[in-house]
Amino acid sequence: MSQLLKLDHISLAYDTPDGVVPVVDHLSLDLEQGHIGCLLGASGCGKTTVLRAIAGFEPLRAGAIWLGDTQLSAPGHQVEPEHRHVGMMFQDYALFPHLNVEKNIAFGLRRWSKPRRKARIGELLSLVGLEASGRRYPHELSGGQQQRVALARALAPEPELLLLDEPFSNLDVDTRERLAFEVRDILKKTGHTAILVTHNQAEAFAIADRIGVMQDGAIAQWDSPYGLHNNPASACVADFVKREALMAQRAQAYLRGEAS
Numbered sequence: 001m002s003q004l005l006k007l008d009h010i011s012l013a014y015d016t017p018d019g020v021v022p023v024v025d026h027l028s029l030d031l032e033q034g035h036i037g038c039l040l041g042a043s044g045c046g047k048t049t050v051l052r053a054i055a056g057f058e059p060l061r062a063g064a065i066w067l068g069d070t071q072l073s074a075p076g077h078q079v080e081p082e083h084r085h086v087g088m089m090f091q092d093y094a095l096f097p098h099l100n101v102e103k104n105i106a107f108g109l110r111r112w113s114k115p116r117r118k119a120r121i122g123e124l125l126s127l128v129g130l131e132a133s134g135r136r137y138p139h140e141l142s143g144g145q146q147q148r149v150a151l152a153r154a155l156a157p158e159p160e161l162l163l164l165d166e167p168f169s170n171l172d173v174d175t176r177e178r179l180a181f182e183v184r185d186i187l188k189k190t191g192h193t194a195i196l197v198t199h200n201q202a203e204a205f206a207i208a209d210r211i212g213v214m215q216d217g218a219i220a221q222w223d224s225p226y227g228l229h230n231n232p233a234s235a236c237v238a239d240f241v242k243r244e245a246l247m248a249q250r251a252q253a254y255l256r257g258e259a260s
Ligand SMILES: Nc1ncnc2c1ncn2[C@@H]1O[C@H](COP(=O)(O)OP(=O)(O)OP(=O)(O)O)[C@@H](O)[C@H]1O
Pocket: 014, 015, 016, 021, 023, 041, 042, 043, 044, 045, 046, 047, 048, 049, 050, 199
């Protein structure tokens, strides 16, 4: 498989009234075509900032972002978000409430011919298992169904790369786990390459081929779930993986009513 996405020593910072605040410092990663990568890390470590930079909403202070042979970003160079062939499913990327499911999915297909658009909508409804719901409105759907529509809308224009920012965070525990597996199946079926951002380790391990643990504005380890678990590159990564696993176990015990 060939490499699709390359983040080459990227640095990102925010201009604030108190000066420049560095967030990401020479972060690098490579993602192969058809793989699902996941950025995992504590709140505020810069995961969303990296995703926004890939989408084209944050300029780079150093480094470069490549999609295949195309340089998307470098200091002083920025391909516009709408020309990047990157789809997005962000946690606050709500569906349009006044449009039915079909029209939500068709949103990015306005330039397509009518027959091609109709065929694509049918394909996507079937892909996300909502064939019977095309005429329904978002408020008539469950949270999980709404996120499946959001996924279909993001995939509709056939992006080369899909970005998912905490896509399951507003769902209950059971639904988010089920949907994480469903989304993985859908992306694998269609061969899409995707980057997911989460602070939930179970979600990362359920969905990703490669996981990057973010610490101090960089990636401490970029590895398969197996590699991360069995061969952590540093004591910090080992601690993070263990601490998260322990918290997940405690949360499960709490939900089962076993915790004190
Ligand atoms: N527009 C902004 N201006 C200034 N600082 C910002 C801005 N957006 C984010 N930050 C800061 O940059 C840091 C990284 O934020 P980011 O949202 O990327 O973190 P995150 O890892 O995605 O967090 P979470 O898991 O809580 O969503 C945080 O300290 C945040 O406060």
